[in-house]
Amino acid sequence: MVSYVKIPSHLKPSDPQGPDLLTQERNLASFDVKELTLVLYGIKDLERYHTILKIIENDPVFDKSNIYFMGRNELFEHAIKKEKRLVQLIRENKWKVEELQFAEWFLDMPGPFGAHRGMFIPTLIGQGTKEQKEKFLVPALNYQIIGCYAQTELGHGSNVKGLETTAIYIPETDEFEIHSPYLTASKWWVGGLGKTANHAIVMAQLISNGKNYGPHPFVVQIRDMKTHLPLPSITIGDIGPKFGFNSTDNGFILFEHVRIPRFNMLSKFSQIKKGTGEYINPPNQKLSYGTMVLVRAIIISGVRVTLARAATIAIRYSAVRRQFIDKDEPKKLEDGSIVETSILDYTMQQYRLFPVIAQSYACFFTAKMMVNLYTEYTKQSSSGDYSLLADLHASSSGLKSLTTTMAVDSIEDCRRACGGHGYSSFSGFVKFYQDYLPNTTWEGDNYILTHQTARYLLKTFRQVTSHKNPEIYASQSNKNPTISYILQYLNEPNQKCTAITPSDFNNHEIQLRAFKHRVAFLIANVVDQIDNQKKSWNSMLVEINRISRAHCQYLLVQNFITALHQPSEDESLRMLHNSPALKEVMTSICNLFVLHTMEKDIGDFLESEYLTTPQARLLRIQVYNLLKEIRPNAVSLVDAFLIPDSLLCSALGRYDGKVYETMIDWASKEPLNGMTLDFNPNNDTFIRKAKL
Numbered sequence: 001m002v003s004y005v006k007i008p009s010h011l012k013p014s015d016p017q018g019p020d021l022l023t024q025e026r027n028l029a030s031f032d033v034k035e036l037t038l039v040l041y042g043i044k045d046l047e048r049y050h051t052i053l054k055i056i057e058n059d060p061v062f063d064k065s066n067i068y069f070m071g072r073n074e075l076f077e078h079a080i081k082k083e084k085r086l087v088q089l090i091r092e093n094k095w096k097v098e099e100l101q102f103a104e105w106f107l108d109m110p111g112p113f114g115a116h117r118g119m120f121i122p123t124l125i126g127q128g129t130k131e132q133k134e135k136f137l138v139p140a141l142n143y144q145i146i147g148c149y150a151q152t153e154l155g156h157g158s159n160v161k162g163l164e165t166t167a168i169y170i171p172e173t174d175e176f177e178i179h180s181p182y183l184t185a186s187k188w189w190v191g192g193l194g195k196t197a198n199h200a201i202v203m204a205q206l207i208s209n210g211k212n213y214g215p216h217p218f219v220v221q222i223r224d225m226k227t228h229l230p231l232p233s234i235t236i237g238d239i240g241p242k243f244g245f246n247s248t249d250n251g252f253i254l255f256e257h258v259r260i261p262r263f264n265m266l267s268k269f270s271q272i273k274k275g276t277g278e279y280i281n282p283p284n285q286k287l288s289y290g291t292m293v294l295v296r297a298i299i300i301s302g303v304r305v306t307l308a309r310a311a312t313i314a315i316r317y318s319a320v321r322r323q324f325i326d327k328d329e330p331k332k333l334e335d336g337s338i339v340e341t342s343i344l345d346y347t348m349q350q351y352r353l354f355p356v357i358a359q360s361y362a363c364f365f366t367a368k369m370m371v372n373l374y375t376e377y378t379k380q381s382s383s384g385d386y387s388l389l390a391d392l393h394a395s396s397s398g399l400k401s402l403t404t405t406m407a408v409d410s411i412e413d414c415r416r417a418c419g420g421h422g423y424s425s426f427s428g429f430v431k432f433y434q435d436y437l438p439n440t441t442w443e444g445d446n447y448i449l450t451h452q453t454a455r456y457l458l459k460t461f462r463q464v465t466s467h468k469n470p471e472i473y474a475s476q477s478n479k480n481p482t483i484s485y486i487l488q489y490l491n492e493p494n495q496k497c498t499a500i501t502p503s504d505f506n507n508h509e510i511q512l513r514a515f516k517h518r519v520a521f522l523i524a525n526v527v528d529q530i531d532n533q534k535k536s537w538n539s540m541l542v543e544i545n546r547i548s549r550a551h552c553q554y555l556l557v558q559n560f561i562t563a564l565h566q567p568s569e570d571e572s573l574r575m576l577h578n579s580p581a582l583k584e585v586m587t588s589i590c591n592l593f594v595l596h597t598m599e600k601d602i603g604d605f606l607e608s609e610y611l612t613t614p615q616a617r618l619l620r621i622q623v624y625n626l627l628k629e630i631r632p633n634a635v636s637l638v639d640a641f642l643i644p645d646s647l648l649c650s651a652l653g654r655y656d657g658k659v660y661e662t663m664i665d666w667a668s669k670e671p672l673n674g675m676t677l678d679f680n681p682n683n684d685t686f687i688r689k690a691k692l
C-alpha cells in the first residue's frame with residue numbers, strides 16, 4: 001500500500017523500554033504458554049491451525065492491508081474474490097469442515113457464501129432425504145449451486161409460526177405454489193441472497209387440502225443458472241447498507257405464485273403424499289427448526305475466540321501504554337529513573353479486562369459441553385430417539401443468548417479500555433464489533449431465546465415439585481443439572497453461605513452451591529407468581545430473562561469447575577490435569593470468572609439470602625485479590641489464545657507491541673492524505689467548489 005505522508009526520520013522512541021515491555025511481561029509468566037495453547041487447541045487442531053494460517057497469510061487475494069479504507073462495494077467485491085479463492089483452495093487441498101473453519105476464522109470476512117456453508121448445506125444434511133441430498137446437497141458441496149436460508153420476513157422474524165409466505169400443495173400437478181401474499185411476507189435479511197445465491201431454502205407455511213401444517217423448508221431455485229437473472233415471478237434485491245456485515249449481500253425476495261415440484265419440500269421428517277396431499281407427521285413437531293439449534297450451538301462454540309480476540313488487543317495494548325506516574329508506587333527503571341505507569345497496572349483497568357480473559361476460558365469449557373451434547377443428540381436421533389431435543393434446545397437457546405451478549409459487551413468494554421485509540425478502526429475493534437454484533441439478534445433475538453430456556457426450567461421445576469416423592473428424580477440429577485439444583489433447593493431452601501474470610505470464596509463447593517441456590521430460588525419465585533398469584537407471562541418477562549441467565553451462568557460455572565476437577569478422557573483436559581502450573585493459573589481464572597459473575601449480579605444472591613451483606617463485601621475483596629494474583633500472567637494468558645496478528649488486524653494488539661509505529665504507518669496510508677485538494681477554510685476557490 002502507498003504511504004501518502006512521509007514520516008520524519010529523526011524521531012527517537014520516547015519510551016526506552018517500549019519495544020521490550022511485552023517481553024518483560026512474558027517473562028513473568030508462571031506457566032508454559034505453549035502448553036496452555038496446546039490445551040486450548042489439541043495437537044491435531046494446532047497442526048491444522050499452522051498449516052491453514054500459512055496458506056491464508058501467503059495468498060495475495062486475502063491481503064487485508066487495505067481493509068479499513070474500503071467502502072461497501074469494494075468490501076463486497078473483496079468478499080466475492082475471497083469466496084472464489086477459498087473454493088479453489090478447498091478443492092486443491094481437499095479441505096474438510098475442520099480446515100474450512102480455521103480458514104474462515106483467519107479470513108474474518110463475512111461473505112456471500114457464509115449462509116451457503118453455514119445454513120443451506122446443514123439444512124440439506126439435516127432435513128433432506130437421500131434422494132434430495134443427491135439432487136441438491138452434492139452440487140451444493142461442489143459449489144455448482146449456491147444457496148441461502150430464507151426464513152425471516154419483513155413482518156416476522158422471531159415469531160416463526162407467524163410467517164406469511166405460503167406453500168400450497170397442488171395435487172393436479174403434484175407441485176407446491178410458493179407465494180408472498182403481503183408486502184410483509186417478503187423474505188428479508190437473507191445472507192447471500194441479494195446478489196449471489198441461485199437457490200434458497202424457503203421456510204413457508206405448508207398448506208394441503210386447506211389445512212395449515214405450519215412452517216416447513218422448501219428448496220426453491222431463484223435465479224437462472226446461465227444468466228443469473230431472477231426467475232419469472234420472483235423479485236430479488238439487496239436490502240441496503242447495515243450497521244456492519246457490509247461485505248455480505250443480505251437480500252429480500254418476493255414470490256408470485258411460483259411453482260416447484262413436490263420433491264422440493266425437505267422431507268426427512270414430514271412429507272406430503274402424492275395426489276392425496278395427506279400430511280405425514282414428523283416424529284417431533286419442531287424438527288423443521290433443526291438448523292437453528294445447530295447454528296446456535298456453533299455460535300456458542302465461537303464465543304470463546306471472540307472474547308479471546310478482544311482481550312488480546314486490550315491486554316497487550318494496556319501493557320504497552322503508559323500514562324501518569326503513580327505517586328504511591330512510582331515505576332523505577334534499573335538506572336533509577338522514574339517512568340510512567342503501564343495502564344495494565346491500574347486496578348480499575350484490571351477489573352475491566354481480566355474478567356474478559358476469564359470469560360473466554362469459561363466459554364472454552366462450555367463449548368466443549370455443547371459439542372458433546374450436540375454429538376450425543378445426533379447419535380440418539382439417528383436411531384429415532386429425540387428425547388434430548390428439549391434439553392438441547394433449552395441450553396443452546398439460553399447459552400447463545402448469555403454468551404453472545406457477554407461477548408458484545410466485552411468487545412465494547414475492551415475497546416473503551418483502549419481510550420481514544422480504541423475508537424480508531426486501526427484498533428481492530430471497529431469492524432470486528434460491527435460484524436459480530438448481529439450474533440445477539442440472528443438465530444433468535446437474545447431476549448426471545450431466554451423465554452425458551454425459562455419455559456423448560458419452569459416445566460422441570462413443576463414436574464419435580466408436583467411429584468409426591470421428588471427424590472425419585474435423584475437418579476437423573478447426575479446428567480441433568482436442573483434437576484440436581486432443584487432437588488438440593490427443595491431439601492434445603494434456607495441454605496446459607498459458610499464463607500467467613502475472602503479466600504473462603506475460592507472454595508468451589510461454596511461457589512457451586514451459591515449458583516444452584518440462586519437459580520432454584522429464582523425459578524421457585526417465578527413459578528409461585530405465575531401459578532399461585534396468577535401473574536401473566538408478559539408481566540414476568542424480566543424475571544423470565546433473569547432465570548435463563550442465572551441457569552446459563554450456572555452451566556458456565558459448573559463446566560469450568562468440573563473441567564478442573566473431574567478425571568476425563570478428553571485430551572485437553574488430561575494435559576491440563578497433568579500440569580500443576582497450568583492447573584494453578586486456570587484455578588485462579590476460574591475463581592475470577594465465578595466471583596466476578598457473582599459480584600455483578602450480587603442482588604440475586606442477597607435476595608435469596610444465601611449471602612449476607614458482610615459476605616458480599618468479603619467476596620468483593622476476594623475479586624481484588626484475584627486480580628493481583630492474575631496480573632503477572634495477564635499477557636501470557638492472552639498469548640496462549642494464539643490469535644495471529646493477521647486476524648487481529650490491530651495496531652494496538654500486535655504481538656511485538658509496536659503500537660505507535662503501526663498507528664502512524666497505517667495513518668500515512670489513509671487515501672484522504674493522498675487527495676490533491678487539501679481542505680483549507682480560507683481557500684475561496686475550494687469553498688466555491690463546495691457550494692456548487
Ligand SMILES: CC/C=C\C/C=C\C/C=C\C/C=C\C/C=C\C/C=C/C(=O)SCCNC(=O)CCNC(=O)[C@H](O)C(C)(C)COP(=O)(O)OP(=O)(O)OC[C@H]1O[C@@H](n2cnc3c(N)ncnc32)[C@H](O)[C@@H]1OP(=O)(O)O
Nearest residue numbers: 114115117118151157158160286289292298393442443444
Ligand atoms: C458444512 C458447514 C461448514 C461450516 C460451517 C461453519 C460455520 C457456520 C456458522 C455460522 C453460520 C454462518 C453464517 C450464517 C449466520 C447467520 C445467518 C443468520 C441466519 C438467521 O438468522 S436464520 C433465522 C433464524 N430465526 C430464528 O432463530 C427465529 C427465532 N424464533 C424461534 O426460534 C421460534 O419461533 C421460537 C422463538 C422458539 C418460538 O417458536 P414457537 O412459537 O413455534 O414455539 P413455542 O414457544 O410455542 O414453543 C413450542 C414448543 O417447541 C419447542 N421449540 C421451539 N423451538 C424449538 C427448536 N428449535 N427445537 C426444539 N424445540 C423447539 C419449545 O421449547 C416448546 O416446547 P414445549 O411446548 O415447551 O415443550
Ligand SMILES: Cc1cc2nc3c(=O)[nH]c(=O)nc-3n(C[C@H](O)[C@H](O)[C@H](O)COP(=O)(O)OP(=O)(O)OC[C@H]3O[C@@H](n4cnc5c(N)ncnc54)[C@H](O)[C@@H]3O)c2cc1C
Nearest residue numbers: 149150151152156157158189190191438441442443444447
Ligand atoms: C446481519 C443479519 C443477518 C441475518 N441473516 C438471516 C438469514 O440469512 N436468514 C434469515 O432467515 N434471517 C436472517 N436474519 C434475521 C434474524 O434471524 C432476525 O432478525 C432475528 O431472528 C430477530 O427477529 P426480528 O427481526 O423479527 O425481531 P423482532 O421479533 O421484531 O424483535 C424486536 C424486539 O422485540 C422484542 N420482542 C419480540 N417479540 C417479543 C415477545 N414475544 N416478548 C418480548 N419481547 C419481544 C425482541 O426482544 C426485540 O427486542 C439476519 C439478521 C441479521 C441482523
